[in-house]
Amino acid sequence: MQHCWEDWRALWHARALLWVMTRRELSSRYAGSAAGVMWAYLQPMLLVGAYFLVFDVVFSMRMGDNAPTTRLGTYLVVGSLPWLVFCESLSRGASSLVEAGSLLQKNALPPVLFVARSVLAGWVVFVPLMVLLTLGYLPLSGFGWALLAVPLLLLLQGVLALLLAYLLAILAAAVRDTLQVLGFFLSVGIYLSPVLFPMSLFPPAWRWLLFANPMTALVLSYQSVLLQGAWPELSLWAVTLGWLLLLAWLLDGLVKRSRDELVDWL
């Protein structure tokens, strides 16, 4: 883990720059628009609003038995918001190194900075939205100890996205095809998760397959806290931690082999 640790230290050392870069990343996405950075928050909020409106107000769709909640819109929102941010972090993070190529070749900056910037920009939008969502779901979850799991889950999701995005960004630097493959997996991944359908709808023999999606355990945890007010099961924490360790181990190998020539590939 020595190489990951070095990168982590580089990030910490450049944290002031990282923050400047993150803010600039956000404002550059919406440069030229009247609402500016507000769009980063407006878009997911509009989506959440649309889910409620369509599924809970207009169609009043109800979920089946064994589901964590009864109304479909309410259920969808809890999983899709984290999933949305996760997808955005990965796709932006994975292409961040390739896009920053000319900057990296001219400035003495650690490459990980650009990945972290992309992930952090998504996370900075995500955290306030999740806080709002948590407040909005208080009637469902109740005001209990389980709410303390939310900040932990947010942190875990941030680290997960950073590790995976960095891994993909290095792969994308080596072979650009990575970005195409990633696009496919991100659009299919939502069906391989309990975002749209509750776990109970999947055939028991195939449920393990869902955990091939690193977000599955986190989505289940969010649902558990926000919909039922229950502290996420220990096994969910274990799966997420397992993913983190696996990714960190893989990443360490990639960083070790690519460190000296990463910038040459961009």
Add this chain to the structure above:
Amino acid sequence: MSQAVLQVQGLGKCYRLYDSPRSRLLTLLGWSNRSLPHWALQDVSFALQAGQCLGVIGDNGAGKSTLLKLLAGTLRPSHGQLHRVGRVTAILELGAGFHPDFTGRENLMFGGSFIGLPQGEILRLSDEIIAFSELGEAIDRPVKTYSSGMAVRLAFALVTAVQPELLIIDEALSVGDQHFQKKCVQRIETFRQQGCTILFCSHSLYHVRQLCDRVLWLDHGRVRGLGDTESVLAGYGTHVRLQDLTQASHDPAIQPTQSAIPDNPNIQAWVADGRRAGLLDVHVSGLASDTGSDSDLMLTGSDLVIQVRAVSVSDETPSVGVMLEQFHGVGVTSVATHADGAHLTVLACQDGWTSWQVTLSFPDFPLHSGQYSLSFYLFDAKGLVVYDEWKDFIQFRWVSPSLTPGLVRLPHLWS
């Protein structure tokens, strides 16, 4: 008293060349290693003391840019040690980090944090930076409306806003209009006077000569020469002309005449040829070679003394001519005994042939550093008939004690 600002020990950079992205992926995953190593830089060592200015020269692809990127920290060395002290500013490619949709001022804030200036510091410096860049009102317009010259001006003003301990410049002086270029050179010169260490890479030997105390000559990724400016530049100049010569020799039209440099003449053969006179040998005193080969002779003394011997049929008094040229270049001067009214001395008479000798001196050799070539001619007494011609017989290098640029030191007076 002076301390090393930059210390480089055995620095090397190896690019691995992959035949396809697929083999790059396989190597990255550690499943195979199908790459060809390409050493862009190998075993480079030097140290720069505070206040020194080092010029880096070399042909295209010699590894100059790689070295500069390694020193600036954008590339990681494959080998060797690199030790830098204090703030390092690299002017590698100006304006690369600007975002076209943001104004010049916003880009200033952001670009400043890239080169390690905290926001407060840039706010403090921004008036000075904008004044130097001469952008005026345009500073609050988006950078995409700028001309390339304006963006470069802003970038230069930004990166040089704070005096670094080590300044790395890659051909940056050739940007902007002449007025701004002059300002850039002046600012760099000011840095230098204030003790900033500079590493300067350029194809402009003139600028290198003007700015640098020492020069590093890279050739195919290795150090070919490192030392004071004039001696390294002289060697590099020769190298460039030699290259031109090799290229020219591929062109059949300008092939050098092989008969120009004959072996010691055989008098019997001359008789058969019906020749009346010929050069016997030439000796230039004070020529020494580092490697022992004749290809890199160097004039060590301050005088150029040439001794020429010739033979002629006894009833003829020949005349000797010597031409001094820049190597494969411009003729500098030619002198001849008949023109100067000088006479050859008789060494011996034998079998109807007479051998002659004459010595030519250029005291206090009045040329600037460079590679020179000597040609020898043997004429009849009046200088009308050419009996013998040894074209470009001796080439030598000369390092002038004077550091000012030029070709020849003319007699001059200041008043």
